[in-house]
Every structure is written in C-alpha cells, then in structure tokens.
Amino acid sequence: MDDFFTTDDPTEAVNEVAPGAPLAERLRPRKLDEVVGQDHLVGEGGSLSRMIGVGKLSSIIFWGPPGTGKTTLARLLATETDLRFKAISAVFSGVADLKKVFAEAEQRQQTGQKTLLFVDEIHRFNRSQQDSFLPFVEKGTVTLVGATTENPSFELNAALLSRTQVLILNRLDSAALSQLLCKAEELEGTTLPLTTNAWEALIASADGDGRFLLNQAETLFSLQIDEPLDPQELAKLLHRRMAVYDKDREGHYNLISALHKAMRGSDPQASLYYLARMLVAGEEPLYVLRRIVRFASEDIGLADPQALVQALAAKDAYQFLGSPEGELAIAQACLYCATAPKSNAAYAAQKSAWRSARQTGSLMPPQNILNAPTKLMKDIGYGADYSYDHETDEGFSGDNYWPEEMEPQQFYAPVDRGFEHKIRERLEYWEKLKSEKSR
Known part of the structure; x- marks a missing residue:
C-alpha cells in the first residue's frame, strides 16, 4: 500500500523522497507527462489534461487495477492545481478520522487554501460514511479523488457517483511495463541481469501491476548476479505471482x-x-x-x-x-x-410461460381434461369426451387444452438447428393434423 501523509505544501507530495525509499517511490512521476500507460487521461486531449488546462478540477473516482498510478495521479493533480494534498485510506480510517479531515479542510478554506482529499480503497467505506462526503464535496470544501479497484457502480453510492467523474485507469500493457524497467535501469545505472526471454517473463509476471514489477526489479538489482538469468532461473529466484482474482468481486x-x-x-x-x-x-x-x-x-x-x-x-x-x-x-x-448447437428457445419459452401464468391467474382448464374421481364431478362434466391420444391412428388427438377464456399461446418456438430441427418438424406435423381435424 502507498504511504499516506498530509502536507501543507502540495509540491512536497511529489518532490520529496525519503532516503532509502523503495525503487517504486524513487521512480514515482514528478509531472503528469511522466505517467506511463494512461495516455487517455494525461496525454494530449486526455480528461485530466483538459481539466488542468482550463484550471478546473472536479471530484474524481479513479477506477483501475492495482499498480496503475491512482495515488500518483492524485498527488500530481494536487501539485498542478495548488491544492493542499491530504490522503487517507478507507481501510484504516473511520468516522472520527473523516470528521477531523473535514474540519481541517473547512479551516483552511477560510484562509483561501483548498484541499484535495485522496481516499484510497474508497469502496471500503460503508454507505453512511460515503454519504458524509456529500456536503463537503458540494460546498467545494474538498476536491475528492477516490481510488478503487472495484466497479464504482456496484460499490459506491449513487449520490456520490453523481457528484464525481469516474475515470478508468488501464491495466499497464507490456510496452508501459517495459518503459518502467528502462527507467529503473537508468536510475540504477545498470542493466537487469536477464536474458531477453526472462525480461519478457518478468513483465508477464507483473500482470499489469507497475508497482509489483518495480519491486521485483529492485530485488534483482540488489542481488549479485554475474550471468543473465533465463526464464527458468528467474522463476526459481522470484516467487510466482498468483492471478488477481477476488471471488466476491x-x-x-x-x-x-x-x-x-x-x-x-x-x-x-x-x-x-x-x-x-x-x-x-x-x-x-x-x-x-x-x-x-x-x-x-x-x-x-x-x-x-x-x-x-x-x-x-x-x-x-x-x-x-x-x-x-x-x-x-x-x-x-x-x-x-x-x-453444441445453440438455442435459447426453451429459456425464452419458460420466461414467456411464467409471464403468462402471472397475468392470467387461476383460469380453469377445459373440463374434458380434468380428472373425475367422484360421481359429482362426473355428473357436472369433468372428463367428459376426453380423447385418449394413444387410441388415435396418429397417436395425436388434436384436442384443445387451453382454458376457454384464453386463446392458445405459442411459448416454445424451436430453432432450425440441432435436435430442435426435428422437434420443429414434429410440431409442424401436429399442427397440420390439428388443422385437418378441425375442418
């Protein structure tokens, strides 16, 4: 997880690097045009480029995979717009922390200093906590920049979404990850001890996560490796990265x-x-x-x-x-x-039949197909004139089985593919017989 801090000088958020900081921190972009893999946001005509160009930054939700630059972009936006940068994580913060942040932001607003509030993992706040942002976003007390790896339409309140602009960060592709490795080699003043195939394997193992890639590269730089590693040797040296997959996300x-x-x-x-x-x-x-x-x-x-x-x-x-x-x-x-041959005819028929059953209620089936276990039921016509299909020449009587108050419906319409082709022919044959019997 990124380190979070508050600073009264927005430029500190991107310019100061602690001694001995990790490689990923030392390579963190200091300007928007140094961000890799997100040209649709920071390139010419990009969403963020246009906002900064007109000098008006709206509240934003960054949605994207881990290690794609969400925190970095928030820090850079604070610098570009002269806003005080304040960062919190929804994992470690509660109601008391939010109240303190909002109170500080209101005090600074009175002195003319506005605040960019960056909230990492914003989807982890519950509904009421998300609602607490609304009045401060509406009044302009804070410019909210939230970051989430989850679909905002599922995880964030509609009210909060209506007051923010959702910007999607792309998973870093091979070209962007390769660019990061080149920057790392330039910064370290040496090359990674890898063959070409191992270089590509290292990039593939990152699964689009730039921070993970740089952490792996830092491990390789720290080791005394005389000969370039091939993919098999690299796999033995570095732990395999598991696929990013949350079963409930x-x-x-x-x-x-x-x-x-x-x-x-x-x-x-x-x-x-x-x-x-x-x-x-x-x-x-x-x-x-x-x-x-x-x-x-x-x-x-x-x-x-x-x-x-x-x-x-x-x-x-x-x-x-x-x-x-x-x-x-x-x-x-x-x-x-x-x-297999495909048909959704049974699926469509089921939905249509269920809809019809709800609409028609408790209509009585025709009396001739009702059982008559008692004398009274026989006397009033239950089961009268029922045609036993097996006794007909074709094994098909063609009787009406629909309630008198209801026109026959067609729910099931087999397609002309696979076994349903045979079913369709059969239904057409029975329809022909029924038509002949009704003459």
Whole structure:
C-alpha cells in the first residue's frame, strides 16, 4: 500500500523522497507527462489534461487495477492545481478520522487554501460514511479523488457517483511495463541481469501491476548476479505471482461472464481459456459447474439435450474424483457446450410461460381434461369426451387444452438447428393434423 501523509505544501507530495525509499517511490512521476500507460487521461486531449488546462478540477473516482498510478495521479493533480494534498485510506480510517479531515479542510478554506482529499480503497467505506462526503464535496470544501479497484457502480453510492467523474485507469500493457524497467535501469545505472526471454517473463509476471514489477526489479538489482538469468532461473529466484482474482468481486463476475459468452459464441478455445483462468486462480469448481449446467439449459436446451446430461455428469465426476483429476470432466463439459448447437428457445419459452401464468391467474382448464374421481364431478362434466391420444391412428388427438377464456399461446418456438430441427418438424406435423381435424 502507498504511504499516506498530509502536507501543507502540495509540491512536497511529489518532490520529496525519503532516503532509502523503495525503487517504486524513487521512480514515482514528478509531472503528469511522466505517467506511463494512461495516455487517455494525461496525454494530449486526455480528461485530466483538459481539466488542468482550463484550471478546473472536479471530484474524481479513479477506477483501475492495482499498480496503475491512482495515488500518483492524485498527488500530481494536487501539485498542478495548488491544492493542499491530504490522503487517507478507507481501510484504516473511520468516522472520527473523516470528521477531523473535514474540519481541517473547512479551516483552511477560510484562509483561501483548498484541499484535495485522496481516499484510497474508497469502496471500503460503508454507505453512511460515503454519504458524509456529500456536503463537503458540494460546498467545494474538498476536491475528492477516490481510488478503487472495484466497479464504482456496484460499490459506491449513487449520490456520490453523481457528484464525481469516474475515470478508468488501464491495466499497464507490456510496452508501459517495459518503459518502467528502462527507467529503473537508468536510475540504477545498470542493466537487469536477464536474458531477453526472462525480461519478457518478468513483465508477464507483473500482470499489469507497475508497482509489483518495480519491486521485483529492485530485488534483482540488489542481488549479485554475474550471468543473465533465463526464464527458468528467474522463476526459481522470484516467487510466482498468483492471478488477481477476488471471488466476491468484479473480477469474478467478469470471468464467468466471459466464459458464458465464449461458450454461447461457440468458441471452444476461448471458453477453455476462461475456464482455466477461473480454476487456476482458485475459483470453486462446483460454482463453475453450476454455471455450465445453467448454460446447458439456457443456451443449448433441446438443440442438444445431451448438453445437460454432460454437464450433470461432469458434476458427478468432479464430486467423485475431486481436484485436479475431476477438473478434466469440467473441461469436457465446457468443450461440449461450446461446440453444441445453440438455442435459447426453451429459456425464452419458460420466461414467456411464467409471464403468462402471472397475468392470467387461476383460469380453469377445459373440463374434458380434468380428472373425475367422484360421481359429482362426473355428473357436472369433468372428463367428459376426453380423447385418449394413444387410441388415435396418429397417436395425436388434436384436442384443445387451453382454458376457454384464453386463446392458445405459442411459448416454445424451436430453432432450425440441432435436435430442435426435428422437434420443429414434429410440431409442424401436429399442427397440420390439428388443422385437418378441425375442418
């Protein structure tokens, strides 16, 4: 986590570096144009560049992955706009801390000094704590700059979002991370002891996190390494970085959405990739299986009835074998669903039928299809003139099964793909028979 401090001189926030500071701190940009990987914000025509150009900084929520420069940008904005920089972390701060910050900001506002309040992990504040920012943001007592790794639309109050501008920070790509390593080598006056392939492996291991990359580079600079390391030697020296994945956060929903969409789009390669991303990162396999079972009904249905069988069989196999052996069955079910013919006809039919049932209430079915277990029920017509379909030549009577007060509906419309092609032909045949019997 970044170090947080308060200073009356906004330039101190970016110009002072403590002796022996970490490499990431020593390389922290001192000007906006030194920020890497966020040209859409600080480049020509970028959102922040335009704000500074007109001399008007609005309250902002920075949303982006770890190590992409959220804290750095907040400090630079304070410098560029001559605001007093005050930083707090929602992890360590409570109501008393907020009251103190707001009181200090009001006192300084009276002397003509405005405050940029940077709140790291702002999504960790509860709803009432988030609401406490509103009057001070509205009055201009503080210019709020919040930072979050979570989707603000899920984690922040609508009232607070309406008073701020959400700016998205990009995950640092390979070019931006490579640029950081070059800056680090220039600062240290030496090159990293890595082969070209190991250099690329180090960048890949950072997973878009610039701070993590520089911390790894600092470790390499501190060691006495005579010969350049290859990727295998580098892996032995540095701990492997686990995939960024919070099971109850947006990354979780992004990946399961990507898996579902890839299977729906009949791309088995991408489907297997997102399945691997989830399982390698530690997702509960039974959660993934529940989603695949749901997919088999929602997106395949009767176009291939075996999809549901395969998905449930994978669930049984995984419960029997456990990890890692049982994960092969999950991959098999994923590939089966991705390559199966697709139809959402059953899904659409279910939603439509449920809607109709809610709208029509308790309409009585026609009497001829009602059971008549008592004499009274027989006397009033229950079961009268019922046509037993098996006794007809075609095994189809063509009777009406809808309530008298309701016109027949069409909920299920099979597509012309997979097994549903056969179902469609069958329905058309029965409709033809019904039409002939009604003449």
